[in-house]
Amino acid sequence: MKKINLMKIVILTLILSFSVIGCKKSSTTEFSVEEIKKLSELRTLECTFKTVADIEDKAILGVLGTRKYFVQYNAKIVVGVDMRKIEYDEGKKTLYIPKAEIVFANYDTSSIDEKDKNAFLFFSIDQARRNSLLSESLEELKKNVVDNEYLLRQGQQLAENQIRAIVNELYTIAGKEPDLTYALK
C-alpha cells in the first residue's frame, strides 16, 4: 500500500514538473539604438504555407537511438520590393522598379502539429534543436518559393500597380497624361 502511494506521488510530481506554470509578468527590455535598421520595403503579397519539417529527438542518455517524425506547421512568407532601389531616368522618362524578393518569413508556433510520431516516453524533446530544424525547414521553403518564381512575379506586379497608382495621381494633379514607362531594374 505504501509503495503504491509512493508511486502515485512520484508520478504526480513528474506530471507537475512538466506542466505549464502560471507566472506574473515582469520584464526589462533593452533597446539597441545602434542596430536600428531603416527600411523601405513595400510589402505587397502575403502567403501562408502549410509545410513539414523533419524532426529528430534523441533518447534520454542516447542509449535508445533517435525518434524521427514529421512536424506540420504554417509558415508566412511576405514578398515585396525595396523602394530605396527605385530609380528614375528623366531623359528616358523611365521608372526602374527593383525585383521583388522575400522580405519576411516566419513560422507560426501555434500551428505546429506532429505527424507520424511514435509515442515513446523515453525520448526527450530538445526544444533548441527542434527550433533549429524548423528554421532549416523554413529556409528550404523560402528557397522553393524563390525557385518557383510564381509568387515573386505576383508580388512584383502588385508593387508595380501600387507605384503606378501614385505616379498616375501625380500626373492627374499636374493636368497631364502619364507618359512614364516602367522597367524592371
Add this chain to the structure above:
Amino acid sequence: METNESKNNGTNVENEKKALKLPNLPVTKLIPLAIIVGVVVVVTSAIAFSKPSIKKSITSIMQNQTTISQLSALKVPYGGIYIEKNEKGEETNRFLYKGDVTYTIDFNNIRISEGNKTIKVEIPNVGIKRENVVIEPKSIKWINNHRYNTQKLMDICTEDILQQYETNSDTKKLAEESVSDTIKNFITPIVRGIDKRYIVEVHVGEEK
C-alpha cells in the same frame, strides 16, 4: 483374352491420360497472355506497396494568398529578460529572448494633393502590428534550463514588445522620418520630371 486386371490397367491408363491431358494451346497465344498477367501483377504490386510520402503530400501547399500594401519603415531589434514569479511574488525563473519589430504604414492610405506649386503628400501614422513582431524561438534561453510551453512564451514576449514599442516616441519618430525620406526620394524626381517648378512636401501622421 481380357482379364479383370488388364481391364483395370486399361481403365487406369485412360484415367491417367485424362488427368494429364492439357489444353492444347499454341505457344503464340500463351506469350501475350503471360505478358498481360505480368504487367497486371507489377502494376498492382506497385500500387499496393508504394507508400505515399506525407512530406510530399503536404509540403508547400499554399493556404492563403493575401494582397497587402505595407510600407515597412523601421525594424527595431531588441533583447528582453522575462522574470517569472510565483503567487508570493518570489522570482521562480527567468528567460532571455530576442526578436525584432517592424513599423509599417498602409501604402494605400497615402494621400496626394496640390498646393501652391507644391505637391503635398500625407502619410498615415506609422504603427506596429502584432504580425510584425517576430520572436526568435532559438533565442529563448531559460536561466535554469526549465521546460515551458513555447507558444505561451511567444505570446508573453509579443505582448511585452507591443506594449514597449507601440507608444515609444523615439522609435516612432525614427520610423516616421524613414517613411518621409522614402516617399520624398521616390516622388520628387517624378514630380520634377513633370514640372520643375513644383516642390514636394511630406507630412506624416495627423495634421495639426
